[in-house]
Amino acid sequence: MLIGIDVGGTTTDAVLIGNGEVYSTAKVATEPQNLLISLLTALDAVSGEIPPERIKRVVFSTTVITNLIAEGKTDHVALLLIPGPGLNPASYNFPDSFFLKGAMDYRGREIQALDEAEVRENVSRIRDLGFLRAAVVSKFGQRNPDHEFRVAEILEEMHPECKVELGHRVSGKLNFPRRVASTMFASATKEKYRAFVAEIKKALAERDIKAPVYILKADGGTLPLEKSTEFPVETIFSGPAASTIGALALTPEGQTSVVVDIGGTTTDLALILSGKPLMASRGAKLDAFLTQVRAFAVRSIAVGGDSAVRVAEAGEGKRTITVGPDRAGPAYCMGGPEPTPTDALRVLGLIEIGDPGRAKEAVASIASRIAKTESKDEGKDEGKDAGKDEDRLGADIEAEYDYDTRAETETACRIVDIATEMIASAVREMFLEWEQEPAYRIWEVLQKKKERPENVVGVGGGARGLIAGVAEKLNARPLIPEHAEVGNAIGAAVARPTLTLNLRIDTEQKVYSVAEEGEILSLNTTDISNFNKMRSEDAEALAAKLLRERAERFGISEYAGEAEITHSEVFNVVKGWLTAGRLFDVNMQIPAGLIPEWKRREKA
């Protein structure tokens, strides 16, 4: 039996899966102040009736890091930054920054030495200011971490109680400001996350659950709980990732879909292109900072089932209906204070929840307010095309027919139309943005093509009423799979591990490094005999070997066979007119996907 639990902002969803079948599901309210309680309540709800030894795997996705950052409850971190030449570091907006002299170039050659006296001066200031955590990040530190190591040594010597995080260990990708932010968050959340993990482990032990436990990452992959304490920031945004993997699990293989997760206040969108979830090209944005955390390309728009529906002045005495961006409370038909899209859906009979009388009342109040200004116009709209020509809408409604059913239906249609159009246009923008991704090679420019969704997959609570409208606008098939309301928990339950490996080889300097591991090693330690004759195939073979070893260390070696090369390039290093060496870059990944247990079910 597999358990998946997604701790979301409003609800915590859980699912128990056995033999590819959903056995039971649970939905409990999330208590933002005690995520652990929410998580365990949901866990108990689905697993209560089965003996603990039958549980084979437990996967959580949690907002714990997101919440810590959003609520400003992270620890203070001193940033020791070694920016070198380039953008003026004064333009960075990182807090608590201490800038140091010293520089590496793009090939990891030292171009300016550290000023040790300056380092010591700054470390003593950090100590005097009471910082207990420090992040050391140098520009091109991933190409040569010597400066980061030396600063860490001085910190260790002068301020031993300070916990140090090094930039090149957090991310090996190019982008210094993003690496600074990622390292800062890693350092700021590590302790609290460790405590959270310890509590989970304790709670599971109490329940006698001995199955391996994983945590879901923003890239839709699972990470063993124990291992996750090294990479706390990677667990942000695992909610949208869970929904996306859920949609992947619940839709036919290999298709292009847009995943629409309609919540109370917001709608999250993600894309699955020919069966592969689309990753954000550079990394997730966290708080005010861009990071290098690998995440799905998700977009959140401020429209949901409980968005406040209001009438606004559109100028020239005209009025228009607005949906969102805020939520005043639950839908009016559910006892809330203001009209919402849920009320409109109720009036149109597209959903069955809530009090129909109150829904009617909510929509009528909008209808009467919009009608007051428009009754002068002689429009003949049928209501269906409402959103497209707002000025003329509801024109034939007259004030005295405030409670006229037709007026209500038309207004409800219009509210639904506005909400679905907001979602559909965001989807169109996402596809456009994906097409506009920069290309740096000829073949990348040549292979650019348009893709449009075949399916609009609705997951989450608010999906039911709005999906059909969104799909119609996108000329796609609406799809609300069975168990869509707990699609996120299913996604967590059936997600497989992901792993990346970025190998760089410099045969002129006779070194190689794996960005994720942060060590620069001599090529002599590999079984490559003649570096000058090295070809791409040799580099790729080395990458594959290193990936297998890395997967083993992560306890996920059974998935190493799923690894694929995402990018492989080789450049000559020419000195004068001779080739002095080669630079190889090989990027590999075990991509997001489903565990075989779930796939088996599809075939059956």
Place this chain on the structure above:
Amino acid sequence: MKFGFGKIKDALKGVAEKEEREKEDEEEKREREISEAREVKEKMSESEQGPGTIEELNMEAKEPVKLNEPGSGPEPLAPADRTKAEKTGLIFFPAFDWAISPTHPEREERLLYTRDQIFEEGLMDLPQIAEYTPRLAGYKDIARVHFCVPDIKAQATTPHLIAAGSCLVLADALMVGEVKNAFALVRPPGHHAMTVAHGNRGFCNINNEAILVEYLRRKYGIRRIAIVDTDVHHGDGTQEIFYNDPDVLFISFHQDGRTLYPGSGFMNELGGPKALARTINIPLPPGTPDEGILYVLDSLVLPILRDFKPELVLNSAGQDNHYTDPLANMRFSAQGYARLNEKLAPDMAVLEGGYAIQSALPYVNTGIILAMAGLDYSCVREPDYTPGMFVQASRDRKVLDEIVATQLENWKNRDFLVEETVKGLGDFYHRKKQIFYDTDMIQEFQDETIKMCPDCQGYVTIDSHAHRSINDTRVFGVSVPIYACKNCQAEAREEYKKRIRDPVYEHVYLQDKKADEYRAYDMRTKKETVY
């Protein structure tokens, strides 16, 4: 002007060595090019449609070509107001899968370290930068500028189409007001490519800036454009293309042509009879540092630009004036380049040369991007650079003073010069030209005529004879300027009709920019291609 002999000797040595090495590479290069061309052809035929629309007509009828009344082309769009735009548009297209040959300076990793630097700086994340994605230029965009021999496909391969297309993407972004300025950080380069393109010269096949200018004129009705060529090599291709065009001001500063490829760009090259002093050459002594270049910019280039009042200023932005460039002998720094772009404030910059791929390009490009985006570039510095390490020699300063004085005088007297010169000419102005294609080893001889029309700048014809080792090619091209008068247009089209009956030519071209109509006639197959 006088030079120290030592400098000339050094510089000449550099050129000679370069040529020798190129010879060595030649064979390998040829092979590679052939296989590359094959690859690209395959790719192109695979893609559903080639770039642009082409109409192929079989012309075996008695009357070989029937020219209808020329259309006038679509109405240009009005450029949007850019005063509120805040971003700098950027296309980074390093063409990591294209090289002239594996160790040629124009090879795959030319922009590799530049990528590393600008990505590590996180420049693409800055709110002041908008990154755009490249596209392929259409064949028609190329035909607006070039007579490609034997055809466009042969000269403009996929990477060339992408580099040119990138400029056009940014031109659109600029014209619709999305960005305040733009930088096309693309390769292959183009400023040595002339109107007739028989092959590659100076690493260039097609001229990105010229394609950009004709696109801006056609699509957005821009008339007055200034191109400032800041590459260390004379922008002889761009100069040649706009030599007779009084609406395009071409200013090039470069290392003196007596010491560096292509060996032209002297002060007496001032433009055709009706466009005199719309070509301004500034041959700089080898070894000129930031100080000298910025002096010329302040005292000559900027005053002329202020006077000319162009609608757009383009920077043909080579980076080989750098003190570490292996192909030239100047002493410009990253700070100097950033300052230059800040002062010049071009609406658009297009990368040209620059071959110090490790010691200069990463820093120079970062500097230019920051300067164009209005950001602080004071911390951009080459590892071995210290301010004040290069001082302007006082002897060279005198040379610069003379250049500034002479060219300001020419500029001031431009209308008088035109008047006096045209007075002494008949109906046509004839010019003989000899052009050498260093990369492809082609000698080209041209007879150019320009109609001395009282109503417009006059149409141009080029009779071109190219010698390869044993094969000779002779082609004829007629070009009608976009703002030509009706008579010139009609006369030019007659000329085209006449020449396609003359079997001495292998190819005959009509470039009617007024009608936005482009024709290429193949004498052997009797086929006409219309773009």
